Amino acid sequence: MTDTDNLSRRRFLQATGGAASAVALAGCTGGNEDDSDQTTEGNSTDGGDQADKPNDDANVLRLINSTMSTLDPVKATDTASGTVIQQVFDAMMNYPNGTIEVEPQLAKGHEVSDDFKTYTLKLKEGAKFHNGDEVTAQDFVYSWERLAASDNSRRAYFILSSIGVEHETETVTKDGEETEQYKPGSMAVEATDDYTVEMQLSEPFHATLEMLAYTSFAAIPEGIIGDIDGYDGEMSHKKFSTENPVGAGPFTFDKWESNTEAKVSKYEDYHGSAANVDGIHWNISSSSDAIYNYGVVNQNADMVTGEQLPTPKYDPKKVSVEKTDKLGRKVGTYGPTKSDMTMDYTGFATINAFYIGFNTDAVEKPVRQAAAYALNQEQAVNKVFKGRGEASYHFTPPSIYPGGAPEYQKHAENNYPYGYNEAKLDKAREVMKEAGYGKDNKAKFTFTVYESSDTWSELGKLLRDKLSSAYVDMSVEKAPFSTLLKRGRNGNLEAYSLGWVMDWPAPDNFLQLLNPPQTDTSKAAPTSYINWSGTEASKSAKEAWKTIESNAAPTDEAQKARDEAYVTMEEANWEDVGFLPTYHRMDERFKYSWVDCPRFGGAGASRQMYNKVEIGDRK
Incomplete structure (x- = not known):
């Protein structure tokens, strides 16, 4: 699970066994017999009672989520927030369907210097944020400076330490103690033209492109939040992170009511493959019983994850594995469920x-x-x-x-x-x-x-x-x-x-x-x-x-x-x-036959985008 109180290179999972009973990027779920990385805020409810449920014939993907903490890509450390962020924001690179072979997303290509220290990243031209602005190299410079310097960032070490972008430090006195911290504005990331970002590392790092696939590195419009030097901000951080997150992903944000629901809609002007569904609706709950009843017993979700079918209610005898694909994913069925349904099953020991x-x-x-x-x-x-x-x-x-x-x-x-x-x-x-x-x-x-x-x-x-x-x-x-x-x-x-x-x-x-x-x-x-x-x-x-x-x-x-x-x-x-x-x-997915969703890979289902999901006639 991610230790959100500690900004070192750590990604702790709550070792609860909830998906076995089990994620973020995958993240930690507090109180839910699972292993996701979610932190919780506010008072949890059973969820669903006040949520606006989509009609059965709506072309909306119905999912379940645990309590979310934020919609700011640099602040999120939990799977619940990350799952929604993954749909709204795009980064330079992407783990397609959560596989571990990264592909360009907002980038169209890159070059690496002979000493492996200088990365030149070329952007797609014409990609647009949800506010209509074109995504430019300067947006990435701003976004990555927020990752390094904003007080709201929980992932500064991703860019400063893990990748190791060249930067300066300065001595800061806090609570009577002197510490070395990142000097704002000193990071070696530059927009050399409207569609080119140059990044200089202090030392070579073999997983640089993989790190750039994290939503922490996602682009947001330059200056939209004023939480770093040189920017007053078009809106407050609270408004951006809870009411109006602006990204360049396949879905635009509609609504988030804490412990109740979250909604996103198809972005018609998306630079990549436009979504097949009109939107996604998450029913939010912190109660494992409520989640199980909502998604499995009452069939109000089109698919559920392993942690949403907790181990105490899971029967291994109901799993029928029909094949193991070339990546090692177990594919078959699970059922009958308590509602006498048989669900499609995918199980994969992710990383x-x-x-x-x-x-x-x-x-x-x-x-x-x-x-x-x-x-x-x-x-x-x-x-x-x-x-x-x-x-x-x-x-x-x-x-x-x-x-x-x-x-x-x-x-x-x-x-x-x-x-x-x-x-x-x-x-x-x-x-x-x-x-x-x-x-x-x-x-x-x-x-x-x-x-x-x-x-x-x-x-x-x-x-x-x-x-x-x-x-x-x-x-x-x-x-x-x-x-x-x-x-x-x-x-x-x-x-x-x-x-x-x-x-x-x-x-x-x-x-x-x-x-x-x-x-x-x-x-x-x-x-x-x-x-x-x-x-x-x-x-x-x-x-x-x-x-x-x-x-x-x-x-x-x-x-x-x-x-x-x-x-x-x-x-x-x-x-x-x-x-x-x-x-x-083992990360698992249980879905009904009317859902066509690509299988997730080793990086986990929480890194999967849902623009390629299709919904048929619900039974």
Whole structure:
């Protein structure tokens, strides 16, 4: 889930198992037995009672959404907001249907300098914002400056750190402390003419184009908000972000009533493929029961996501997989539902990882190893998450692991030291005995999960019961998600459950959480909370990360060096068990037969645009 209180490179998922029970860009849903990245605001209701529902014969796509936080692309960190933003705003690049091979969107092409530091991006001519203005290079300069400099931005690190656009910093005193911050206006992004943007990086970065596909980089009209130097603004930020967002996407914004509904309409002047539907209507609710009843029981939604059919109400026996396509997506049917309907089904282990993290300062290595021996990942997926995912043995997801899924499995089967698809309680007891523990001298630690997560709480109890025979007393506690993150940042967790989804589709986006210096909770903005240092394995991981950073160019030679370092970091983590990999979540879609919607890819359904969806006669 995204930690919205921390502007570092982090994208935490609430590890609730809600889509198994499960996203943003994909984002985090508070209180909804799911793993999306949504933050909530205001008082939640069941939703739907006051919403204007489309007629059954209307050419409007009917969907469900969780509580939204904003419609400003640079402020949104949650899936619920991002799903709507994806329809209203366009960026330079795009993940078509949530696949991970980016394509130009408002760009028509690009050039990269020989040193991979200068990107020259050419824009389409004639693309228009919803207010009728043409999209120009200067709009992107303004939009990206907002991403870097606006107090409303929650993704400044995307452009300043992840991509690493050249910029200056300045010393700022806040609350009596001096910090280095971005110097507004210093970023090396320039409009060289009306349709050309030039961007200078401090160092090569192999996933630059992939990052530019994020809606955080979307274009908005120059000067429309006055939240950065040099602009008074045509409207307030509140009005833009809640009442009148102006983008260049396939749908124009109509309405958003908090906890009730959101609406968008087809933009007839869209520069790309005009929408097949006349609009989209989201019924908004923060209640998982209300969402389930609205979409599945009462058939008021044309399709629902995995988290909207929560695990307690999900029956794996009702899934019939007819084929697995070339991307690995499982395609078939689900049903009959409670309303006696059969729905089309798509399931795909998208690019995500869920894990148990250990504070290595608080839980000693033999105990962490005993937990690894006791956990049977395959059993956890099948028994706790009802098969809605894949057992994980690496932190890097299979589709982006060096060599892909086959190498992921081969490396795990041949090398994972704690038992591949099995628990080894005898080894757990052995390692604990060697450390001096026994029946009368048990180790203790607390495993903290998000308070609405029945699935991770259940997994914790399963692990607890196994560890009890290995001289470990493990307790399971629940905490509000914001509390869990705050305690983690302060080093006050012993063990915890979290997840991560891609910022860019490469292992370094995940393995940055295992770079030892970035796990130090005594420093500002740790990317994880495991305090991993001082061991040979942590030194190996630290050196491997340096190799990754010094080989960031998009070349075959650099890729080979990174791949070797990625594996080194995974094996170092195995040795010390900072993270205990648990599962890769299965993202799912359940839709009725009258909906024709392209399948989503590895980047997830939340990054999918709906302009190519078609609605037939509803039954």
